[in-house]
Amino acid sequence: MGMTITEKILAKSAKMEKVVPGENIWLDVDVLMTHDVCGPPTIEIWKKEFGEKAKIWDKNKLVIFPDHYIFTENVHANRNVKILRQFASDYQLPNYYDVGTDRYKGVCHIALAEEGYNVPGTVLFGTDSHTCTSGAFGMFSTGVGNTDAAFILGTGKIWEKVPESLKFTFNGKMPEYLTAKDLILQILGDIGTDGATYCAMEFDGEAINSMSMYERMTLTNMAIETGAINGIIATDDVVKEYLTERGITNYEVFKSDADANYLKKFEYDVAKLEPVVAKPHSPDNRDSVKNVEGTKLTKCYIGSCTGGKITDFEFAAKILSGKKVKVPTFIVPGSTTVDKQLDERTIGGISLRDIFINAGCDLAQPSCAACLGGPSDTFGRSSDGDVVISTTNRNFPGRMGSKKSGVYLASPLTVATSAVNGVITDPREFV
Amino acid sequence: MNKIITGKAYVLGDNIDTDQIIPAEHLVYSTSVLEELRNYGKFALSGVPPEKAGLPEGSVPFIIGENYESEYTVIIGGTNFGCGSSREHAPLALKVAGIQAVVAESYARIFYRNSVDGGFVIPFESATKLNDVIKTGDVVEIDYEKNVIKNITDGNEYVLKTLGNVFEIVKSGGLFEFARQSGMLV
Numbered sequence: 001m002g003m004t005i006t007e008k009i010l011a012k013s014a015k016m017e018k019v020v021p022g023e024n025i026w027l028d029v030d031v032l033m034t035h036d037v038c039g040p041p042t043i044e045i046w047k048k049e050f051g052e053k054a055k056i057w058d059k060n061k062l063v064i065f066p067d068h069y070i071f072t073e074n075v076h077a078n079r080n081v082k083i084l085r086q087f088a089s090d091y092q093l094p095n096y097y098d099v100g101t102d103r104y105k106g107v108c109h110i111a112l113a114e115e116g117y118n119v120p121g122t123v124l125f126g127t128d129s130h131t132c133t134s135g136a137f138g139m140f141s142t143g144v145g146n147t148d149a150a151f152i153l154g155t156g157k158i159w160e161k162v163p164e165s166l167k168f169t170f171n172g173k174m175p176e177y178l179t180a181k182d183l184i185l186q187i188l189g190d191i192g193t194d195g196a197t198y199c200a201m202e203f204d205g206e207a208i209n210s211m212s213m214y215e216r217m218t219l220t221n222m223a224i225e226t227g228a229i230n231g232i233i234a235t236d237d238v239v240k241e242y243l244t245e246r247g248i249t250n251y252e253v254f255k256s257d258a259d260a261n262y263l264k265k266f267e268y269d270v271a272k273l274e275p276v277v278a279k280p281h282s283p284d285n286r287d288s289v290k291n292v293e294g295t296k297l298t299k300c301y302i303g304s305c306t307g308g309k310i311t312d313f314e315f316a317a318k319i320l321s322g323k324k325v326k327v328p329t330f331i332v333p334g335s336t337t338v339d340k341q342l343d344e345r346t347i348g349g350i351s352l353r354d355i356f357i358n359a360g361c362d363l364a365q366p367s368c369a370a371c372l373g374g375p376s377d378t379f380g381r382s383s384d385g386d387v388v389i390s391t392t393n394r395n396f397p398g399r400m401g402s403k404k405s406g407v408y409l410a411s412p413l414t415v416a417t418s419a420v421n422g423v424i425t426d427p428r429e430f431v
Numbered sequence: 432m433n434k435i436i437t438g439k440a441y442v443l444g445d446n447i448d449t450d451q452i453i454p455a456e457h458l459v460y461s462t463s464v465l466e467e468l469r470n471y472g473k474f475a476l477s478g479v480p481p482e483k484a485g486l487p488e489g490s491v492p493f494i495i496g497e498n499y500e501s502e503y504t505v506i507i508g509g510t511n512f513g514c515g516s517s518r519e520h521a522p523l524a525l526k527v528a529g530i531q532a533v534v535a536e537s538y539a540r541i542f543y544r545n546s547v548d549g550g551f552v553i554p555f556e557s558a559t560k561l562n563d564v565i566k567t568g569d570v571v572e573i574d575y576e577k578n579v580i581k582n583i584t585d586g587n588e589y590v591l592k593t594l595g596n597v598f599e600i601v602k603s604g605g606l607f608e609f610a611r612q613s614g615m616l617v
Contacts, residue, residue, distance in 0.1 A: 024596060037455075041462045041519065048463075049607045069459065076459035076467075129517040129541055145519030145545035151606055155616070159606075193446055194511035198540050227514060227539055282446065372455040372516070396448040396515060398478045399455075 002257020004165040006200035006232055009140040009254055013123040021164040021261075029061070030122035032152045035108050036066040038127035038145075040083040045150035056091060057156035063095040063117055064088065065108040070099055070367040074375035106335035106366030109133035109221065109305040113213070114337045116243070120235040121252035125152055130305050130393065132223045136216035137243075138235030138253060143224065163229045164263040165200040165256075170207035172270045177431040179315060180211060180218035181307065181391065181411035185276045186268065188225055189286025197227030199263060202256065207270045208233060213242045214309040221306045222393055225283040275414050275427055277389070280406035281397045289414055289426045299388040300325065300419040301380050301400070302412055303332030303364075304371035307391020310341045312412040317345075317352040319416035319430050320359040326422030329361040330380035332369045339366050361419075373401040382407070389418050436531045436553075436573040437583075438504020441493055442486040442562050443479065445509035449542065451478035452513065452521040462523065471520060472499035472527035485567040494528060501528040505571050508535035509562045512554075513542020522551035532573055534580055534591065536560055547597050550605030555580070556592040564589075 003011065007019050014025040034042055047054050056062060066084055069077035081099055088096035097105045097115075105111035109130050112118055118137040125131065125142060127149045134141035144158065152158050170183060188195075201223045208216065216233050223231025235253045243249070275289040302308065302316050313333070333339040342353040342363075356363060362380075370380035371392040381401035382388055388400060388407045395407035410418070413427035420430070457474045460467040476484065476493040485491025493501050506525065512535035513521060522545050525533070532553040533546070546554045555573065557580070565571065569584040578591040594601055603609035610616040 037458050038518065044461075044463050074459060076461075079461075080459060127517055129515065131517075143517035143541055145517055145541060145549060147519060147549040147606055148544060151548075151610070193514055194537060194539070197511070197537065227511065229540055372450070375456055375459070394448075394450070394515060396450045396478075397480050399450050403478065403480065 001261055002259040004200065004202060004256045004260040004262070005138065005234055005254045006140060006165055006202065006230060007162060009121055009123065010160070010162055012121065013140070019162045021162050024159055024161050026157050026159050027123055029125050029152050029156050029158060030119070031061050031063060031117050031124040032149060033063045033065070033108055033112060033124065033126035033131065034149055035064065035068055035128060036080045036084055037068045038149065039064055040080045042127055042146040042149040042153065043083065043087050045146055046153045049150060050154045054154060056153060059091065059093055060095070062093060062153065063112065064093065065097050065105055065111050066099050067107050068368045068372070069374055071365055071379065072375040072377050074377070077375055104336055106333065107305045107308060107368055110309055110334040110338065113217065114335060116246040116248050119248060119251045120239065121254050125149065125158060129224045130221050132228065132231045133217050133221040133305060135220040135223070135230050135232040136213065137239055138233060140230055140232070142230045161198065163198055163200045165202055165260070166196055167202045167204070167262045167265045169265070169267045170203070170205040170270050171267065172207055174207045174210065174270050177275060177413060177428045178270060178273060179411040179413060180215040182273060182276050183270070184219050184222040185278050185286055185409065186273055188222070188278065188284040189276065191226055192284045193225060193282060194227045196223070199228050201226065201228040201231045203231065203233045209236060212311055213238055214311040217309065218306055222283070225393060275411060277414065277424065278395055278409040280395055280408065283394055283409060289410070289424060292408070292424050293426055295424040296387060297327050297389055297418060297422060297424065298386045299380070299382065300327055300329040300415050301370060301388055301390040301392065302415055303330065303334065303369055304392040305334060306393040307412055308332055308334030308338065310338045310345065312391055313338070313342060313352050314345065315412040316416040317347055317355045319413060319420065319427065321347050321350070321355050323359055323420045325360045325419040327419060329419040330370070331356050331361045331363045332380065333366045335366050370400050373399060389415050389424060391415050434574060434576045436505065438531070438570065439502060440505045440507050440565050440567065440569050440571045441501070441503035442507045442565055442567045444483050444486060444562060446511045446514055447479070447508055448515035449513060449518050449521040450515055452476060453518065453524040454478040458518060458520050468527060469499040471524040473497070475501070475524040475528040486562060487566060491567050499527060501530065504529060504531050505573065506530055506533040507562050507565045508533060509560065510536045512538050514539035517541045519545045519549055522546040522549060526551040534561060534573070547600050548606035550608070553601055558590040558592055561589055
């Protein structure tokens with residue numbers, strides 16, 4: 001019996017010939033990532049547990065991105081950033097990306113890719129559930145809590161149960177009215193928010209192979225929404241080219257064996273899929289956009305690690321070019337790099353930023369912003385009985401702020417089209 | 432370590448996510464300053480929609496007024512308990528509120544790990560659906576040598592799955608204690 005890509009990477013990290021789903025193994029961690037919400041308590045636990053002897057196992061492998069509660073007056077939130085700043089200064093950390101400096105990056109999962117921390121065949125842990133995003137590079141990545149992160153911080157090791165693998169194959173050529181977001185919402189509707197609990201989600205097929213790096217990251221990003229431990233796509237030329245541009249050429253590429261064992265396999269023909277939303281209040285509450293067309297909106301939101309990448313804004317700008325939005329529409333670039341690209345990339349000679357401004361959108365600085373509600377002064381936060389359509393990842397009760405609000409999750413094409421009409425609208429009206 | 436947990440049960444539905452357990456706006460408090468830490472108890476389960484808070488009736492407050500400790504000791508959940516974010520503040524908030532154990536049909540991975548590795552609450556898996564047979568306010572007794580939960584209020588008894596090899600970490604009180612006891616950490 002062969003092994004899946006996930007099993008192979010975990011075996012390498014555990015220095016084992018072979019691993020079997022269900023067994024607990026100890027892994028050597030290649031990168032530990034944390035941010036302003038979970039970094040301070042992680043540091044606290046690390047200091048308490050290791051005491052005087054507390055030592056960072058490898059400073060070069062620790063990456064810290066303040067990104068969650070950045071542009072707020074909340075004193076507690078700002079204190080958390082100060083704690084990170086002090087920690088980075090005390091230990092002379094090379095990979096700290098401070099707010100208010102040229103080094104500031106924004107949302108951790110996007111920045112990990114842009115800054116070259118995602119390397120095929122490696123193992124990355126982060127104190128954020130969407131750490132699974134990095135799996136788009138053919139690596140193992142997953143989220144953990146503060147205690148686990150503190151343990152890694154001091155030892156470079158962590159235990160993990162080898163997951164069973166599920167395979168999702170998307171055949172055919174992507175129609176231009178669909179994005180990766182529609183595919184992952186399709187899966188969520190099919191298997192539910194616990195449909196892949198503790199499993200690896202492996203994606204392949206023609207539609208995946210022809211996707212850009214950032215679109216692939218939308219798929220692996222939302223693997224956690226099905227309960228999966230990780231999402232993964234085998235390294236190919238698209239990945240290699242992205243890495244070469246960042247000077248990364250030395251890595252090991254793993255692929256699943258033809259006779260690898262999968263708990264279950266799913267196949268989709270993308271030509272037969274249509275634009276979908278997840279209705280309030282769960283990411284698996286899928287419906288076709290057609291079925292909810294006409295739903296009145298009070299806010300539209302484009303941003304986050306899921307839907308705030310440059311490709312997401314390109315999709316949205318294609319729709320919004322030369323049009324006006326009818327409801328408040330919030331644009332939050334995922335990173336400072338994405339923010340710059342809004343000026344560099346153009347459609348019909350007009351920058352994406354100007355397209356959004358001309359359409360009447362509100363633009364903010366890069367951060368997680370209202371994806372997870374946040375402090376009361378957070379940009380784009382939902383209030384009262386808002387009805388929001390958003391490119392983000394979760395629509396649990398109160399997720400974007402108000403417990404009374406309802407959030408529809410959708411692709412950037414669907415969100416932008418709906419913004420123009422003020423009601424939920426199928427993107428095929430404009431695409 | 433005590434093999435019996437006894438106390439009042441607070442019953443919730445399926446898919447209780449971490450935003451319901453502790454809404455993201457509260458993740459700013461220090462976990463080491465006692466007065467601030469208490470906020471995690473005060474706001475524990477404050478994101479649960481009222482009609483689903485304390486089943487079957489609903490609208491049963493988990494925390495009364497300005498308290499940070501709840502009168503309940505055990506949470507009874509359904510499937511996929513703790514789904515959503517990786518925030519360790521979720522099992523921490525339940526612990527600060529006085530919860531010792533959660534009994535649910537299934538858990539999201541990160542919540543389960545955090546509960547065990549951080550030594551906050553013990554996440555028991557029930558063999559059958561319990562959130563429609565145990566009522567908020569019932570007194571329950573968990574015996575985890577025998578792996579059963581007994582509803583003292585109505586006399587019914589239900590089977591719990593064994594904790595398997597995470598029992599060693601639970602018994603130690605968390606990942607760090609486990610690692611020290613097993614010689615991994617000196």
